[in-house]
Amino acid sequence: MSSSLMKVKSDPLQQRAALKLAEGSATLSSLGLTMGKGADLRTEHSGRSLLEADPVIEAYKRGIDRSLLRENLKLTAEQRFLKLRELQRLAAELRKTRRAGTP
């Protein structure tokens, strides 16, 4: 094992990355390099890595319309809040309609 791999011995996440590297199957993602140099790969409170995919959440992600998200990302934060206001109004109208229709 090289000295750089020895250094990561105590960190489970880095250990996995080091193993992948040793296996020759390392990717930018598996090494956490997409986060940038010096990024904190683990959370302070939960101890879980953001890079650690949760299979349940991955399953939920498949149902997401990313084109809508991309459109929303083009907006400013204020524009997003204004859209939320419209959504609130619509929800309030729907509730009112539903109540009116209830015997």
Add this chain to the structure above:
Amino acid sequence: MTDFESLIRLLVKHGVEFILVGGAAATAHGSMRLTEDLDIVYRRTPENIARLAACLAPYKPYLRGVPSGLPFQLDPKTIERGLNFTLTIELGALDLFGEITGGGRYEDLLPHTIEITVFGVSCRCLGLKRLIEVKRAAGRPRDLDVVAELEALLEESEGRTP
């Protein structure tokens, strides 16, 4: 209906130190989901608690979802005695958190915030990565699709489209 604009402006105008978290923070980051309350983590210093209580007082804060007529008063003493408050005020639904699961207190979260400008004022908003961590830490089944959307937003904003 919660008036996010008035609530945020009110808190900023009175110099309350707070961080947007929850659904409102998700909205700021691009979430398409409907959120009906404003969640904030407030700094628990005596000065900030006094500012918070004073700015909310004219809007008749009361505990949300409890019978009316209880002797509840959101004054500094009440806030100091408690930690998290689920409130209804004349401007809508407001949740005050002294601490959140997986995120800690105001001081813990502050390094993980971004400044956003909305409705002509600037305020701190929990960063997307920390927001995901906090939602994951909460472990509520109803948040699974929320976390999925936030992670998709993170991937999109970092150009990591699957």
